[in-house]
Amino acid sequence: MTGRAAVLAGLGVYAPPKVVTNDDLAADLDTSDEWITTRTGIRERRVADADLATTDLATEAGARALKSAGVDQVDAVLLGTTTPDRICPASAPEVATRLGLTHAAACDVSAACTSFVYGLANGTGLIAAGIAERVLVIGAETIFRFMDPQDRTTSVLFGDGAGAAVLRAGRPDEPGALGPFDLGSDGSLADMLAVDAGGSRLWGPDIPREAHFLRMDGREVYRHAVQRMVASSQQVLDRLGWGIEDVDRLVGHQANARILEAVGQRLGVPAERCHINVGRYGNTSAASIPLALGDAELAAGQRVLLTAFGAGFTWGSTALVWPHIDVI
Ligand code: UT7
Numbered sequence: 001m002t003g004r005a006a007v008l009a010g011l012g013v014y015a016p017p018k019v020v021t022n023d024d025l026a027a028d029l030d031t032s033d034e035w036i037t038t039r040t041g042i043r044e045r046r047v048a049d050a051d052l053a054t055t056d057l058a059t060e061a062g063a064r065a066l067k068s069a070g071v072d073q074v075d076a077v078l079l080g081t082t083t084p085d086r087i088c089p090a091s092a093p094e095v096a097t098r099l100g101l102t103h104a105a106a107c108d109v110s111a112a113c114t115s116f117v118y119g120l121a122n123g124t125g126l127i128a129a130g131i132a133e134r135v136l137v138i139g140a141e142t143i144f145r146f147m148d149p150q151d152r153t154t155s156v157l158f159g160d161g162a163g164a165a166v167l168r169a170g171r172p173d174e175p176g177a178l179g180p181f182d183l184g185s186d187g188s189l190a191d192m193l194a195v196d197a198g199g200s201r202l203w204g205p206d207i208p209r210e211a212h213f214l215r216m217d218g219r220e221v222y223r224h225a226v227q228r229m230v231a232s233s234q235q236v237l238d239r240l241g242w243g244i245e246d247v248d249r250l251v252g253h254q255a256n257a258r259i260l261e262a263v264g265q266r267l268g269v270p271a272e273r274c275h276i277n278v279g280r281y282g283n284t285s286a287a288s289i290p291l292a293l294g295d296a297e298l299a300a301g302q303r304v305l306l307t308a309f310g311a312g313f314t315w316g317s318t319a320l321v322w323p324h325i326d327v328i
Contacts, residue, residue: 003128003172004127004128004130004169004170004171004172005124005127005128005169005170005171005172005174005177005178005179006120006123006124006127006128006135006167006168006169006170006177006178006179007167007168007169007170007171007174007175007176007177007178007323008165008166008167008176008178008320008323008325009068009069009071009134009166009167009168009176009323009325010065010066010067010068010069010070010071010165010166010325010328011065011068011163011164011165011166011290011293011294011325011327011328012061012062012063012064012065012066012067012068012163012164012294012327012328013061013064013161013162013163013164013290013291013293013294013295013327013328014057014060014061014064014161014162014163015046015057015159015160015161015162015281015284015291016046016047016048016049016052016057016160016161017046018046018047018048018049019044019045019046019047020044020045020046020047020144020159021033021043021044022036022037022042022043022044022156025155025156028149029149029150029152029155029156030152031152031156036156037279039256039258040156040157040256040257040258040278041256041257041258041276041278041279042156042157042256042257042278042279042282042283043279043280044279044280044282045144045158045159045160045280045281045282045284046159046160046161046281046284047144047159047160048142048144048145048160050145052142053085053142054081054083054084054085054091054140054141054142054162055085055091055094055095055098055140057140057141057142057160057161057162057287058079058081058091058095058138058140058162058164059095059098059099060162061138061140061162061163061164061287061290062077062095062099062136062138062164063099064164064328065136065138065163065164065165065166065328066099066136066166067328068166068325068326068327068328069134069166069168069325071134071166071168072100073101073102073103073104073134074101074104074132074134074135074136074166075103075104075105075126075131075132075133075134075135076104076105076106076123076126076131076132076134076135076136077092077093077095077096077099077101077104077105077106077107077135077136077138078092078106078107078108078109078119078122078123078135078136078137078138079091079092079095079106079107079108079109079119079138079140080108080109080110080111080115080116080118080119080137080138080139080140080286081108081109081110081115081138081139081140081141081285081286082110082112082113082115082141082143082285082286082310082311083141083142083143083145083146083285084108084110087198087199090106090107090108091108092106092107092108092138093106093107095138096136099136101136104136105132109122111185111286111310111312111314111316112193112285112286112310112311112312112314113253113255113283113285113286113288113308113309113310113311113314114183114253114286114308114309114310114312114314114315114316115139115285115286115310116137116138116139116163116286116287116288116289116290116308117181117183117289117306117307117308117316117317117318118183118314118316119137119138119139119286120137120165120167120178120181120306120318121181121183121316121318122137123135123137123167124167124178124179124181127167127168127169132169133168133169134166134167134168134169135166135167136164136165136166136167137164137165137166137167138162138163138164138165138290139162139163139164139285139286139287139288139289139290140161140162140163140164140286140287141160141161141162141284141285141286141287142160143158143159143160143214143283143284143285144158144159144160146158146195146212146213146214147213147214148210148213148214148215151213151215153216153218154213154214154215154216156282157255157256157282157283158214158282158283158284158285159281159282159283159284160284160287161281161284161287161288161291162287162290162291163287163289163290163291163293163294164290165290174323175300175301175320175321175322175323175324176320176321176322176323176325177320177321178318178319178320179318179319179320180236180239180240180318180319181236181316181317181318182232182233182235182236182239182316182317182318183314183315183316184228184232184314184315184316185312185313185314185315186312186313187312187313189220189224189312189313190311190312190313192216192217192220192221192224192311192313193214193215193216193217193221193310193311193313194214194215194216194311195211195212195213195214195215196211196215197211197212198212222256222258222259224309224313225253225255225259225309226259226262226263226266228309228313228315229252229253229259229263229307229308229309229315229317230263230266230267232307232309232315232316232317233250233263233267233305233307233317234267235317236305236307236317236318236319237305237319240319242303242319244267244268244269246303247267247269247273247303247304247305248273248302248303248304249273249274249275249296249298249302249303249304249305249322250263250264250267250269250273250274250275250304250305250307251275251289251292251293251296251304251305251306251307252274252275252289252292252306252307252308253283253288253289253307253308253309253310254276254277254278254281254282254283254284254288254289254291254292255278255283255288255309256278256283257276257278257279260274260276260278261274261276263307269305275292275296277291277292277295277296280295285310288308289306289308293306293327294327298322299322300322300323300324301321301322302321302322303319303320303321303322304319304320304321304322305317305318305319306318306319306320
């Protein structure tokens with residue numbers, strides 16, 4: 001491989017301290033720890049206090065990533081999120097300013113749970129095109145508050161958190177080089193996983209209460225998530241010329257342990273190589289891949305496959321050989 005690559009130079013993660021267990025939710029909702037753990041693998045999730053917004057979590061994770069990479073300036077900040085502080089302006093410029101990134105371009109990347117992988121791809125593009133030398137890619141969400149507390153089909157699934165990566169310009173053959181990427185979308189299925197209010201389609205004072213919350217056709221989303229993550233992962237493997245035995249760790253979007261197990265099984269990746277941390281955090285949407293990378297205890301030299309699926313629908317995958325970095 002020739003040319004200029006984006007290389008992972010640092011990783012930072014942050015989850016708010018408040019833990020909400022399944023039993024906590026079951027106290028006010030017709031559900032149980034047994035149902036949630038059996039169907040999803042989720043045992044607890046982190047929840048941001050009401051005075052914290054997505055930029056607060058993103059700034060903390062971003063600061064940690066910069067420290068991990070040993071840099072204090074980047075050329076661009078890409079914030080992957082489904083739950084920006086406001087519909088206008090984007091949240092990334094505020095994060096950049098709070099991090100002291102005075103010369104950085106900054107914008108949000110909105111691809112729901114695939115946002116972090118899309119952010120990595122966009123960051124890679126900026127670096128490959130020579131537009132940036134360093135890019136800070138963040139995935140951050142305060143998504144728990146977008147769940148209807150009366151809807152047991154969604155409120156038990158999601159949690160808050162943030163993770164961030166610093167990408168730097170480098171060579172395609174060095175550890176940490178990202179790629180290739182497989183990205184895709186299918187907007188015909190947008191209605192299966194959505195928050196209806198707050199955009200230009202449904203705005204104003206007379207909107208029904210439920211429209212402000214996330215709603216989901218769980219079974220259909222499940223089915224598509226497995227199919228898309230398997231096919232997308234396979235694309236990346238084929239383009240790299242990696243066999244399944246070359247994958248040391250599969251780090252997928254953490255929505256449901258059963259989804260990740262099914263993806264691993266269909267690809268042929270043994271269960272012990274599939275990292276699953278959804279039990280601790282629930283589905284943190286754009287934050288889930290960096291949070292999972294943060295506690296996967298990856299060793300330098302391991303070949304890591306990333307894959308994600310989310311509302312839109314959107315999906316994306318990439319791979320890298322894990323570099324020598326200290327996750328903070
Ligand atoms: O990040 C974006 C991607 N999101 C996802 O990937 C989520 C994908 N979907 C899923 O993970 C699963 O479909 C769920 C976890 C949402 C649901 O699991 P399931 O095994 O597909 O259950 P189900 O929807 O088929 O529901 C089975 C039963 C239903 O009752 P009936 O109709 O069989 O009487 C539900 O009403 O479980 C009931 N149920 C619950 N029961 C207790 C649904 N939610 C709950 C709950 N507690 N929290």
